[in-house]
Amino acid sequence: MSAGDLPTRWTAPAKRRVMADSLALALPLIIATAAIGWRLFGIVAAVVIVVIGSAIALFFARHRAARYDQRWLVRALDAIRPDLEDSADLLFADPAMLGLLERLQQARLADRIDGDSPQSLRPDWSRRLILILWIAGLIMIGLVLFWPRPGHGPPTLAPSTEALPATPGIPRLVAQNLRIIPPAYTGLPPRDSASLDARAPVGSRIEWTLRFDPQATVPAIQPIGGARLGLRRDGANWIASRTLDASFLYRVDPASGRGPTPPLHRIDAIADSPPQVRAISPAASLTMVTAGQRSWTPVFTATDDYGVAATARLRITLALGEGENVTFSEREIALSGSGPARDRRFTPRLDFSALGFGAGGDMVVQLIVRDTRQPVANEVRGPSLILRWPSPKQPESSGLQGMVNTTLPAYFRSQRQIIIDAETLIRQKRGLAADRYLTRSASIGGDQQILRGRYSQFLGGEEEETPESPTADGEQHSDDDGHDHGGPPRQNAPGFGAPEDVLADFGHPHDDSPASSLDPETRAILKQAVDEMWQSELQLKQGHPDLALPFAYRALRFIKEVQQATRIFLSRVGPELPPIDASRRMTGKREGLSSRVLAIAPVEGRDGPAAAAWRALGDGPGAIRGPIALDALDRWPRAQAAHLPDPLALSGAIDAVRRDPACLPCRAKLRALLWTAMARPPAHLARRRPADAGGARYLGAMGGGTP
Incomplete structure (x- = not known):
């Protein structure tokens, strides 16, 4: 084995052991911390803690393993291998840099080192510390799992806040708890409230846990305007629950109406708002x-x-x-x-x-x-x-974003297309036969004729076959000229510009044409455009597109001016009355006639019960000092809940007046709430203020009296 591979082979087992030992020490801490995060903040927090904790543990494990390098290996070999004669550093030296004796010693050491295994240099496990950390982690995880969370397990009752006086033999509320379990989709945890007033999302589960002294027999929860909700006994406590679908007021009635009246409590339902998209x-x-x-x-x-x-x-x-x-x-x-x-x-x-x-x-x-x-x-x-x-054929309109004009812009594009076709034909003249050139030019002239006919309809023309000669008598037409106009104008066959035929589908062209919607100045410009179109058509049909281009360009300029006109007048439309039956005139017959006077239906205001109660609670002539009929008013807040700022407060004030009609503060509060809940009356003409001293002298002088 070469000297370069020797350090890697002998240090790898030690590095692996150190990394495994470090992770074994960190794992119980990561799990325990993740359990705490899950308990307090949910599963997402637990996953985040595991990811971050694992990354930190892996970093420190690699940092700790990095210390087991070649220098550590030399010291370890010299410490545990006496046969290496404290010369382990020669095993990793470059032979070219050593002397003769040093190379001989290196060879001897290389033969001796294979007598042992690299596994012998691995450090021991931190068994005692690992055991302590795992025991502590498991204890912490157990505490987290079995520790009661808010909203789970038996509730802890708080002293009652109703502060009702004790009456012998009459149960009263002494301890209370309100548990709110929101719907799962909200992601909100269950919670306990020491107060019986709360706000909760719509769809939440509301659970009451109550205790009475002395022990009650048939206690109940009585919503205002709703069905009575019974309680069931659970040891010394009484329990009830319901799903929150709307806000409501209620009382805890421990003795079926006996004893002092308990105060009102309210549960407000928070509706789920729809998402907002931007x-x-x-x-x-x-x-x-x-x-x-x-x-x-x-x-x-x-x-x-x-x-x-x-x-x-x-x-x-x-x-x-x-x-x-x-x-x-x-x-x-x-x-x-x-x-x-x-x-x-x-x-x-x-x-x-x-x-x-x-x-x-x-x-x-x-x-x-x-x-x-x-x-x-x-x-x-x-x-x-x-x-x-944008289309490459036409520049984008800059002033009509989001608005499509279907009349004159289409004509504008058509006239421009005629110019393009004529210029293209001129460029292709050398490659076309004379008869082919004339045919294509006449075809473009036909398109120009159709377009000219469309614009002529705006000027009241019936048909645009040929223009009048300069020597024509200029015969004028009128509605009573005595000759036949030939009925409605003949429509051109579908073809070039056919989508615009709807502009002349209705009415006689003399005075009901689209020209009636143009002001005189715009009409004059359009007339010039039609004249130029005629000259362009004449040259195109004779096979001279080069001579037609100047007229076509001038027609295009005039059309553009018409398109940009700022004033457009609409023709007047009178009332369409039914025809008069002349045979019934002067006969005195009234059969089939009926009155055309429409009945005036009174406007029903939604504040009728509220206005009547407001007057009855006041100091005016219609005021009632004693009990007031509140049945209709009691139904009014529920029917008008969408229009009222706080219907529950109004229902509570109505209930207070019903229970104690002589309570002046209760009557004043109800009257104030009714005034804010009623619709604001419409504005009327203000009465003129009386004249002051200066105004009186002026009026006296104007009337001829003595100032």
């Missing part, structure tokens, strides 16, 4: 695709009072295409969130090629999350984010 990135709802971008990673965050589900759904809507060729597709993908349960973050990576997203399309994403509520989870849809990939 878009972190991008900040704007509309984002444009950048050059070279091939994926998109929006970032959402979802928060909840108890916890958001670990998985969510991302709804992806794709809109691809332009004009009437837009296709929509929708899909949902599952996402896994990161971070703590109450504040999760979702960062999906959306690959354009995998989704089929391309130029000229929109991608709309929306995150759908749920919380951990049981049995029915709250589901919330987050804000929508839009990623837009």
Whole structure:
């Protein structure tokens, strides 16, 4: 064996023994600490403690094993191997650096060292310390497991806080405990409360443990406006439980109505709030695709009072295409969130090629999350984010984000397409035959004719076959000119620009055309655009696209001005009254006639019982000094609970007045609560203040009297 391999072979067993010994010492401490963390903070804390403790133990074990190196090996061999003659360091020296006698001694030592095993150099186990630590760890784990946690085991009763006077032979409450066991989805531990008033999540299990002196016979818990809840005896204590589904007021009645009236207690139910979803990135709802971008990673965050589900759904809507060729597709993908349960973050990576997203399309994403509520989870849809990939054929509109105009912009794009086609034809002229060149030019002219006809409808034109010659008489048409107008305007066959045919589907074109929605200035500009289109069409059909381009460009400029017009007027629409039956006029017949006067239904206010009780409790003419009929008022807070700031406080005040009608503070408190609970009356015209001395003199002078 070479001198380089010798230290590794002789030190490895010692290092392994030291690392195992260190881990055996640390393991009971890690387990005991994890048990304490689990008891106090839950399973997550226990796992974290185990991970961190194991990492620390492994670090110190490696640090401790690192001391068993070549220097340690030389000292150990010299100490336990007399046959090495205190020359163990020669075993690891380079022969080239040694003299003749030293090389001879090295060879002798190399033959002698194989007479023993490397296992003999391993240090002993720390048996005594390991035993002590394991015993201490097991004792600590046992204490943690068997020590009663809050909300588990027999409760510890606290002295009663009702402070009722003792009446001979009448039981009264002397000790109490209220245990609240929240639903499992909240992750909250059970807890004991020394007070009988509490706040708890909806769905919690409420358990009362009560003790009476003298011992009660049929005690009960009496909710205000609810069914009586009986108690069952358990030794010296009485126990009752119910599931909390809504807030309520109650009394502990130890003697079935005998003795002094116990005070009211309240349990407030805390409703589970739905998750809150926010878009972190991008900040704007509309984002444009950048050059070279091939994926998109929006970032959402979802928060909840108890916890958001670990998985969510991302709804992806794709809109691809332009004009009437837009296709929509929708899909949902599952996402896994990161971070703590109450504040999760979702960062999906959306690959354009995998989704089929391309130029000229929109991608709309929306995150759908749920919380951990049981049995029915709250589901919330987050804000929508839009990623837009502008089409290379047309620049993106900068002023109409999120708004699609389906009329004039389509015409604008069509006229631009005619210019593009004409320029393309001019560039291809050398490679085309004369008849082919003329045919394609005439085809573009036909498109220009169809487009000109569409715009002419905005000017009230019925048909745009050929323009009037300059020498035409300019015959004018009117509704009563005595000749046939030929019925509704003939619609062009479907073809270029067909989606815009709906603009002239209804009405006579003389005065009900879309031109009635244009102001005179815009109408004049549009007329110039149509004239330029006619000149462009004329040159295209004659086979001269180069001569048609100037007219087409001018038409495009005029159309752009029309598109950017700021004033649009709508035609007036009068009332559509039924036709008058002339045969019934002047006959005096009234058969079939009925009154058209609509009955005025009074508005029913929701504060009727409350307003009546408020007046009865006051000092006005309608005040009642004695007992007040509170039956209707007792039902009012429960029916209007959604509109009241604190319906339980109002129910408690009603109960206090019912039990002691002569209690003036109770009546005053109830009247104050009724005033805050009733709807605020609508504003009315304020009465004019009477004139002061200066105003009286002025009015007297105006009336001719003596100031």
